[in-house]
Amino acid sequence: MNFADLGLSDELLRAVTEAGYSEPTPIQAAAIPQVQMMRDLIAIAQTGTGKTASFVLPMIDILAEGRARARMPRSLILEPTRELAAQVAENFEKYGKYHKLSMALLIGGVQMGDQVKALEKGVDVLIATPGRLMDLFQRGKIMLNDCKLLVIDEADRMLDMGFIPDIEEICTKLPNDRQTLLFSATMPPPIKKLADKFLSNPKSIEVARPASANLNITQALIKVDERKKGDVVRRILRSEDDMSTIIFCNRKTMVRDLAKSLKRDGFASGEIHGDMDQSSRIAELDRFKSGSINVLVASDVAARGIDVKGVSHVINYDTPWHPDDYVHRIGRTGRAGAKGHAYTLVTAKDAEAIDNVQKLIGTQIPWSDAFSGGASRAAAPVEAAAEEAAEASPEARKGRKRPGRAKADEAKAEAAKPAKPAKAEKAEKPAKAEKAPRREARAERDEGDAPAPRGRSRRDEGREPEREAPRPPRYQQQDAEEDGAWNGPVPGFLSASFGTGS
Template sequence: MSFSSLGLSEQLVRATSDQGYDTPSPIQLQAIPAVLSGRDVMAAAQTGTGKTAGFTLPLLQRLADNPRNGKGPRALILTPTRELAAQVHDSVNLYSRYVPTKAAVVFGGVKINPQMMKLRKGVDVLVATPGRLMDLYQQNAVRFNEVEILVLDEADRMLDMGFIRDIRKILALLPAKRQNLLFSATFSNEIRGLAEGLLDNPVQVEVAARNTSAESIVQSVYPVDQSQKTALLSKLVRDNGWEQVLVFTRTKHGANRLTQKLEKDGITAAAIHGNKSQGARTRALADFKAGEVRVLVATDIAARGLDIKQLPQVVNFELPNVPEDYVHRIGRTGRAGESGHALSLVSADEGKMLAGIERLIKKQLPRKEIEGFEPKNNLPLKPKAKADPSKARNRRPQGGAGKSFGPKPAGRSGGRGRGGQGEGQGRGQGQGRTGRPAQRQSA
């Protein structure tokens, strides 16, 4: 099966060939014909499977088939993070190089005036983060009356980050008659609820089981005490000759601290997270891609927005609080069918997090101890099974451990609860599974 057999024009097929793509991926095989037919689409695919081209190519084809002279935008693509917005915009430009399409990208963290000037010149495809898009609308820099196609990319992440209010405001401003496309790595129940009110009899595409990791990624766990993690990471980078490795931490402060320690150890490193200016984030990513930085240390804000071709290594310096984020993190390697390696440095206090990840991906990750870094406390080999509530109710209290008349322990606030990690993206503050509205977070 080729791209031309899917109904794409010679110009678009030529552009994909220029990028080294001749055979459509499974998500592209199913999504492209559905989008070309004008149907609403709800598509889920593992990260790194060519999802962006799955909506970009047919979107460009539909605009080319029905040319208009308005100032647009005719297609609106919403993404949760600046990095993902820039990545999608790059894809639009690459695939539209042989068709007369004008594209622009807008996001926060940079001056708004240049974006306003760009929009006033007219644009066919606009890629945006929800917050900055609403800022531009409120300043009369953009109108939505010509939008024919709406794409929500990584929609579940937008809900996690608290963009639901902005998204609903944007939806209310769009023409009622339009094509709607929902693309995401996973679909939570909240996303399916949003889709019910947004999509009209959609074509559903799902090319992989929910929350599964790509088979092309070799995964392993390195048990190590927390105090030895940095030294072990430095050893692995040097001994294996890694020239390009993406490392994930849970917090922004942790990312900065690890970067400084690696630099002192003679390993070039840079950090990328929500507190960094957009200019600093762009420079760090560019230096990493160019090979000037060996280690890029990132928080989960980068878990879905980074697209680095043939990235060989991903390291979880700390496991994520949310098991699903593990899948998105390691999905930065092994993209588009390439092989990749994801390893996690896990200390004893992260045992429950590891168990949650292994339950999610339905496999036990192999443990590999490194000589000289053996941990004081071993990790469990198998995740503990969840307790049966019915058995717990029938069990008699023993040894005076019956009713407790003291204060009840505080429960989690808001479900996934990433609050306090400094990233401001957790469901504890977001709409999430509790159904409460969230405040918009910086993208």
């Protein structure tokens, strides 16, 4: 099957061909005809399957007929993050260049006045994050009663970020006879409830099992000591020529430290994380896309927002705290039918997290000793790997004694016994009791209850950092809004209109 078999317009087929595509992916082949028939749709598709084009392409042809009115968009696409919204805008610009359609992008960090001006001209396609859309709606700057097509993209991510109440309110302000398309990598109960409430007799499409990992991605776990992670990463990066690699860390401080360390060692590396403003993040992504750097160190703020062709490797420097993040991280490689590799560095404390990942994807990830220098662990369970890693830790070694010293230590102990008065033992007990709260405090800190340090010095590089507890869901929307406000110039593809006609 090719795109011409899907009944797309000649102008659209021309744009798709110029973009370098000839055959649709499974999600595109299944979804595009349903959208063209104006049916509601639930599409379960993992990242990297081409799902964005599966709604962008038919929308362009559907919207080719009709005229937009001021402040009344004809269609609405909801995205959880600014990066994803910007990428959808890029898709409309790329595939809609031979159609006279107007587009507006509503995201935080951009001057609201410019967005209002774009809306006043009338837009055929409105791409928005829920927070900014609700803000403009409450100010009376936008009306949704003429919006006949709604797309809810990355629905499970919307749930994670706390946007579901906003989406429910937005749905109540749209016409009842609209067409609604819902895309998600997974289908947790709250998303199923949302679909049941706001979609009418939807067609369900599933191109891969929910939360499954892409079969085009070769996955492997690498057992490693916390202090040796950097060495293993360097071995992987030096293992092949022409690698294009994204390295994911759980903390922004580690992203910065690792990127600087790799640069010092001569790697062409960049970084992207939530403390960077939006223009800087876009600049780093552009450098990575152009090939001026081939290593990008990133935090999870970018896990679902990076769509770069040709990413050959993903390295999880830290095992993700949430299993879903694993699927989305490794989904940056192996896209659109290409082959990819995903390596996850596993320390003793990561046993439970890796177990949760494997339960989610429904398969055991093989162990590899290609870069760690250890014995092969392909069939070993995670628990055994964790025990061995724990035995290899400095704390465990400290408690061991070499056989040659054992007898000498026993002799010293026997010689010392008569010199100890009985009262000394009693005097020691209160001191031990006083130390107990300190041990408890240290245990709590090690489990992530205490706040993590804001930065790390070069002297600390390689040491095991304190864990940061993940933010509760109710704060994640706020984090998303604060993660990198758009302080720089607005990229060219975010203009209010595109297309000059054929």
